Amino acid sequence: MPVVELEGVSFSYGSTLVLDNITFAVEQGDLLGMIGPNGAGKTTLFSCMLGLLGGYRGTIRMFGEDIRKNGHLFKRVGYVPQRKSIEQNFPATVEEVVSLGITKTLGEKTEGERIASALETVGLAGVRDRRVGELSGGQQQRVLIAKAIVNEPELLILDEPATGIDLETQNRFYALLKKLNQEQKITMIWSSHDLDAVSKLASRVACINRSMFFHGHTHEFFENPDLLKAYSEASMQAHMHLHDHQ
């Protein structure tokens, strides 16, 4: 049974079609790299999958159940948004932010133990009492990961998590994703513009540009010059479109 399964998912903002008939499945243990030009609909797709947007057509199943029929499914999912979601002056310590992620009990582990374990995993055990706004961009993003994994999710959805972080920190961040996927067996869907990182980390790739452009093994995408050329042309067009609007 796939962890996530989308069948003919379409979504429109008013009369503008943003997602057109998207179909794909994510299997247990996959690390799916979701790529696509700016405005391709990646964040909208994630919003539909996370139950934030309800007006889509088609079906989204998680763990075999329709997400429209069982809202409790999201307790098995961790979500890591873009770093800009952290308000820099928000008065919360790292521990307080991570504790927000605890929405269910896990055996006999105390809340404190779970927070310590999550922070240990992401390499932030030493900053537990620091205010989250004081941390560097990379550290803040790892706090959001700790918040997402403190519930021991089976699926982690990450929306362009490394945007705005310096290269060295990005590499450490990617190593953390790999560790969570391979050692803790967390299935992941991760959107990114960093094709190099996706080519190295992802087991499968989904490339969307309103509709599904490619879905398959990572090497099939990156070893196909026609696909890469089409992707770069679409990205260039999207970039110019964005530039015109600005």
Add this chain to the structure above:
Amino acid sequence: MVLEILEFGFMQRALIAGVAVAITTSVIGLFLVLRKNSLFGDALSHVAFGGIAVGLVAGVYPLWTGLGLAIAGALGITKLRQSTKVPADATVAILLSSGLALGILLVSASGGFTLDLFSFLFGSILLVSVNDTLAILAMAGAILSIVILLYKKLVYITFDEEQARVSGLPIAHLNYLFVVLASVAAVVSMRLVGILLVSSLIVIPNVTALLFGKGFKKTALISVAVSVFSVITGIAVSYAFNLAPAGTIVLVQVAVFVAALVVRHSPRKLEEIRA
């Protein structure tokens, strides 16, 4: 002089009610300030003014009619925000002006401003009756109990509403509940500082506490401490120098804020932060 002050029944009631209001408004205010909704309390108190005028005209205990209208207004405005594209700050202006307009209309129809109405406009902490004190304590107790019970959920929707929704929290219900709590807090605080100065109790202790850059719980505790200190000092100073308590309390709050600002932004402190 402290013991002399405490000998008077009205002063005992003023201090008990004042401390209850100080704690309640600073706790609710932290969530409002962080959600960039600082003036919501001000708007609620103006709607309550309309409700109080209704109570005074109809001969009903005005705190209850004020509370009823404030809650109705808060729920209505929340619904308006959720289902239309009217900007949030504009909804606050609509709420504020419609409550004030209703109050003015009723007051003029009933023959003009009364002493009772003035006491709600400018505060009358030294005139609180036993009934007022009990009502304030009951409302403050209810607000604080609910905030403690839902603490983590309220912090989560304040930190990031989208992430809180993904985690399965019933955001719409929590938002409705929160505005009801804020309405009660605004009405409770009217007796202390009056309708015109309610937002000071909600905002100033919290922006003072935020200057210290601590975590959520510590910020809330600093805010409560600033608020309680300002109310007790304000009441004592106003009694000693025969000043208006509401204005004195607010000016003490402002003084504490300025002092905190100077301490946090002193050249030495900035050096420490840079280091």
